[in-house]
Every structure is written in C-alpha cells, then in structure tokens.
Amino acid sequence: MLTSRPRGTEDILPEEVGRWYLLEATAREVSRLYGYREIRTPVFEHTELFNRGVGDTTDIVEKEMYTFTDRGGRSVTLRPEGTAPVVRAFLEHHLEAGGLPVKLFYLGPMFRYGRPQAGRLRQFHQFGVEAFGSRDPALDAEVIALAMDFYNRLALKDLELHLNSVGCPACRPRHREKLQDYLRPRLQELCPTCQGRFERNPLRIFDCKSPVCQEIVAGAPTIAASLCPDCGEHFERVQEYLQELGIDFILDEHLVRGLDYYTNTAFEIMVKGIGAQSSIGGGGRYDGLVEALGGKPVPGIGFGLGLERVLLALEAQGRDLRPDGGIDVLVVTAGAGVERAAVRLLASLRAGGLKADKDYLGRSLKAQMKHANRYPAKLAVILGEEELSRGQVLVRRLDTGTQEEVPLEAAVEYCHRVKETCGG
RNA sequence: GUGGGUGUAGCUCAGUUGGUCAGAGCACCAGGUUGUGGCCCUGGGGGUCGUGGGUUCGAGUCCCAUCUCCCACCCCA
Incomplete structure (x- = not known):
C-alpha cells in the first residue's frame, strides 16, 4: 500500500x-x-x-x-x-x-x-x-x-x-575444548538444538531452556578457570x-x-x-x-x-515522557479589519520569545476560542474592532476564564508576566 | 527464515446460524450563545468492512491466496 x-x-x-x-x-x-x-x-x-x-x-x-x-x-x-x-x-x-x-x-x-x-x-x-x-x-x-x-x-x-x-x-580455544571434552560423553542427551551448538557455539548451551541441558551443563568448566x-x-x-x-x-x-x-x-x-x-x-x-x-x-x-x-x-516503568505540545498565546480575531494587526501582534509575541500562533482557517471567534482550548494555549489575545480602535486588546486566561483589557503596545510584556502564573 | 494470532470510520471497538449489518463511543465540523473556550443539547461530514480471487440468488460474515500488524522461536539492540 x-x-x-x-x-x-x-x-x-x-x-x-x-x-x-x-x-x-x-x-x-x-x-x-x-x-x-x-x-x-x-x-x-x-x-x-x-x-x-x-x-x-x-x-x-x-x-x-x-x-x-x-x-x-x-x-x-x-x-x-x-x-x-x-x-x-x-x-x-x-x-x-x-x-x-x-x-x-x-x-x-x-x-x-x-x-x-x-x-x-x-x-x-x-x-x-x-x-x-x-x-x-x-x-x-x-x-x-x-x-x-x-x-x-x-x-x-x-x-x-x-x-x-x-x-x-x-x-578462549582452550576453554572451548575443555567444554567440549566435558560435554562430549553426554552429547546424545542434549536437545537437538544444543547438539547443533556443540560444534558451532558450545557456550550457548548454557542458555538452553531444556531442563536436561541445564542439568548437564551445571557442572561444566567455567571460562574463568581457563x-x-x-x-x-x-x-x-x-x-x-x-x-x-x-x-x-x-x-x-x-x-x-x-x-x-x-x-x-x-x-x-x-x-x-x-x-x-x-x-x-x-x-x-x-x-x-x-x-x-x-x-x-x-x-x-x-x-x-x-x-x-x-x-x-x-x-x-510508568514514566510519562509525553512532551508539552502547547503554546503560550493564541491570537484571536473578532470582527473585521483586525487581520493586519493580528499578524503584526503575532510577530511581536514571537519576537518576544512567546510561543504563539493564530487561526488560519477563517474561523469564528467561538471556534478560535475552542481551538485555543484544544491547542492548548495558556492565553488568548483577542483583537476586537472596538478595542483596537482605542489601541487596546483583551488578554484572556484559558485556565480561569478571566480577561483584562491592556494597551496593544503592552500586550507582549503583559502576556509574558501572566503566562508564568498559569498552571503548567 | 519458522510458528501462532490479527486486520470493520481519524482512534477504541460492536456486528448473532451468510439476507436493511454498514453501526456505537470518542475525535472532527456546524448550530444552540449575530464578540468569547472547557460542561450540556441538536445536527452533520467521514468507511472500496486490509487486498485479490472463489463459493452463493446474495459475504463484513464461508474457502483460498497475499500483505500488514502483534506475539514467540532463531538471534540480537
């Protein structure tokens, strides 16, 4: 396929x-x-x-x-x-x-x-x-x-x-010979697999699970002695x-x-x-x-x-190694005419060292918020027409649902500060 | 290379003796709230039932082959 x-x-x-x-x-x-x-x-x-x-x-x-x-x-x-x-x-x-x-x-x-x-x-x-x-x-x-x-x-x-x-x-060859000498008299008793190992790799007979082989090999000479x-x-x-x-x-x-x-x-x-x-x-x-x-x-x-x-x-052993796939901020747009500001703000957030993203599917405000929740994002910065005309944006915490209006120029700094207090 | 098991929506699975059997939950999308997520309700999209043959009036359901994945052997990481 x-x-x-x-x-x-x-x-x-x-x-x-x-x-x-x-x-x-x-x-x-x-x-x-x-x-x-x-x-x-x-x-x-x-x-x-x-x-x-x-x-x-x-x-x-x-x-x-x-x-x-x-x-x-x-x-x-x-x-x-x-x-x-x-x-x-x-x-x-x-x-x-x-x-x-x-x-x-x-x-x-x-x-x-x-x-x-x-x-x-x-x-x-x-x-x-x-x-x-x-x-x-x-x-x-x-x-x-x-x-x-x-x-x-x-x-x-x-x-x-x-x-x-x-x-x-x-x-090593000496040990191998000693081992073979020891096993040879009982070679016929070994399991078929181990009979094959006898020539090729006699040491592996030690690993055999067959009780018979185990018993036979129990008293075999050790390599330490050789x-x-x-x-x-x-x-x-x-x-x-x-x-x-x-x-x-x-x-x-x-x-x-x-x-x-x-x-x-x-x-x-x-x-x-x-x-x-x-x-x-x-x-x-x-x-x-x-x-x-x-x-x-x-x-x-x-x-x-x-x-x-x-x-x-x-x-x-139960170690949870899943990484954090979340981001700090999702830039959310509400209303028309804020797209350019959103792109600009997104760039400043990233330049300021915040993990940030935005919606690229033209989704509704509600859908964008849902996206923020699923991402997950710690904060949503909402750009509304009305607020933006006053140079303000809304910064909403996704954990508590509380939001605050802050000046656009202060948004990056504000997000930096607030995200530290968000769980995670 | 050898042996056993397995294969149905993105995921986890149901599907009885072959005849509405193509379904559920979750996920996704939309609406309920014309500027706000997580809960809830409603609706929606989505599957050549691994693939190819065969049996049959008719197969997801039976047979064969093949592939995949899982597990074990050999051996190794």
Whole structure:
C-alpha cells in the first residue's frame, strides 16, 4: 500500500518526538561528561566492511543485512551496527594522530532484516560509544559506567548488568575444548538444538531452556578457570573498578561474543517487562578488530544500546515522557479589519520569545476560542474592532476564564508576566 | 527464515446460524450563545468492512491466496 510504511519501520510522530529529544540530549550530555566526542558516519557502507568487521558467520551477516547493489555496481549495506563504521572512520581519518585514546560516541539508525516483534524493528536506533587505544581495565569500567549513567539519568530502574570475560585468542580455544571434552560423553542427551551448538557455539548451551541441558551443563568448566594469566588479571581488575564505582554486576558465564576480534570484557544490560527481548544494551572489548580491518593493532572497547528498547522499558516503568505540545498565546480575531494587526501582534509575541500562533482557517471567534482550548494555549489575545480602535486588546486566561483589557503596545510584556502564573 | 494470532470510520471497538449489518463511543465540523473556550443539547461530514480471487440468488460474515500488524522461536539492540 502506498500509504503504509515499510515493515519493521516506525514514524516518530510529533507527539513522540519529545521523548527522543530527551534520550538524545541525555546521551550527548553523558558522553561529553566522560570525554567522548560525537562522530557521524554514513548509514550505508561497503558490504565488505560488515562481512569482515561483524563476521561472516554471524546471524547479522548471514541473514539480516540490507544489502544492495548501487547504480555503480558496488555492493553496499545499510549499517546493522555502529562499531565497524566507527572503526573504519577511525582508520580512514587517522584519528590516532590526535593522540590516544580516542573516545567517540554515535547516535543513529541501524538496519537489520528480520521478523519484527516487541522491541525488534528493521530500522532501530542506537546510542553507542567506542574507545580506542587503551587496554586499561579502568577504561572498560568507564565504558560500562557511562552506559549505566545514561540509564540512571533517565531514571530507569531494575537493571541487571551481566559481566563476563571471553578471554583472548590464546585462552578462549582452550576453554572451548575443555567444554567440549566435558560435554562430549553426554552429547546424545542434549536437545537437538544444543547438539547443533556443540560444534558451532558450545557456550550457548548454557542458555538452553531444556531442563536436561541445564542439568548437564551445571557442572561444566567455567571460562574463568581457563583464562590465561593476563586475561584473568584484566577481568579481576575490571571487577575491582566497578566495585570502586559502586556499580553492581552479575557474573554471567553464559555471556558470549562470537568472534575472534572480541576479547576479555563482555557485558550486557537487561531489564524486565519489555517482552522477550530483555537486553537493552551490550558491549565489550575488541582488541583484535582494528587490526582485522586493516589497521595497526589498536585495542578498543565500546557498547551499543537500543533506544527503542530503552523507551519501552521507561514506558513499562510508568514514566510519562509525553512532551508539552502547547503554546503560550493564541491570537484571536473578532470582527473585521483586525487581520493586519493580528499578524503584526503575532510577530511581536514571537519576537518576544512567546510561543504563539493564530487561526488560519477563517474561523469564528467561538471556534478560535475552542481551538485555543484544544491547542492548548495558556492565553488568548483577542483583537476586537472596538478595542483596537482605542489601541487596546483583551488578554484572556484559558485556565480561569478571566480577561483584562491592556494597551496593544503592552500586550507582549503583559502576556509574558501572566503566562508564568498559569498552571503548567 | 519458522510458528501462532490479527486486520470493520481519524482512534477504541460492536456486528448473532451468510439476507436493511454498514453501526456505537470518542475525535472532527456546524448550530444552540449575530464578540468569547472547557460542561450540556441538536445536527452533520467521514468507511472500496486490509487486498485479490472463489463459493452463493446474495459475504463484513464461508474457502483460498497475499500483505500488514502483534506475539514467540532463531538471534540480537
């Protein structure tokens, strides 16, 4: 249909746009407080960037990308996430030249093809940060703190921060082998899905809801036990810093990042009450990514969080984020020959910093008043022929219904004063 | 990609076993108050009943297909 939007997309209507201002303003404010600077990258990139940067074997690349061939025959893709493009820009513009670390944040739409459901859209919006150039666990803690600070400023409650370390390319394979060795004897008992996971991603078996799989996996070796000394030390210190910052977390063995580029810290923030998709943000360290995309080995860490899901959570928690769509003054005309004065007064009201409007449909006085009430406007300035001939106008309060005659030249100042005493 | 549900005025919905079934409330507009809103009363505009086929003398009501939205799975934000 010509009059319906593409599946999985949303129009953000005037009614709702105020809450987006709030999210975006909060994101920018908190980012700058932590020393992160905004970067805006294109919404589409060469497909190859995501194949390499996100990973050929991920669901994102295998079945969720909006990929098409442009008129020049190049394959381009609507960005499904923000990290790869930021890394690309970091390399393309040699941002390390300004000195490390480089701390960036972004805000914008992402695209993933899939069946929409609660908290899942084809076009959605993310706020994310990326910090390049340091392996310091204090930076891991900072990035996590920044995310939590964002939620807190919005007064989001009942969050769970899940934390894990996925090790490094040196120790992760060891853990995987240990896990497979442990599971192999009982492989046949696992549910069909998990039998498939055994080779591909054994860590995900921890997430299985099947009681049998749960029981089997209960005594499995933990990744903590397999971390190499460096990774173990790093993980310990991240936890120490988080405690230092007063940030509660839950150690979660099940938290995984699929790719080799991802190292050490992995975290995810969950909230209940927004449907089956309870993750409202996540991130981690990717010390191998910059190199994988053709740069020198520069470590990095970041997060991405879904703004629609944050909004869902805020609504589920009863936060009223509806913006005020009202105005201060509606200029109302009564009688003939006052239109020019009305246009002039409207301009002065606006010039004087008052939110003001007038009727443009030639409506009756009564209809204009009704309009003022519905807008809603705090005040109605009524221009009547008779009063105007004496240089006067009527200023009516919509809340109390009282009105007063004031000189035209004093109207702006008068409205300014009176509107402050109106409710709201 | 897989599965279940859904689709009637701008919005929320009613519509019995296929035969005045095209309706209600809210919203909108006008009038009641020839220069004044919020309450009330009266009247009015507005719908190819998601779309396309089919069954039937006749379908919003039955069948098929398709699309949408919702929910869940996979996975993720």
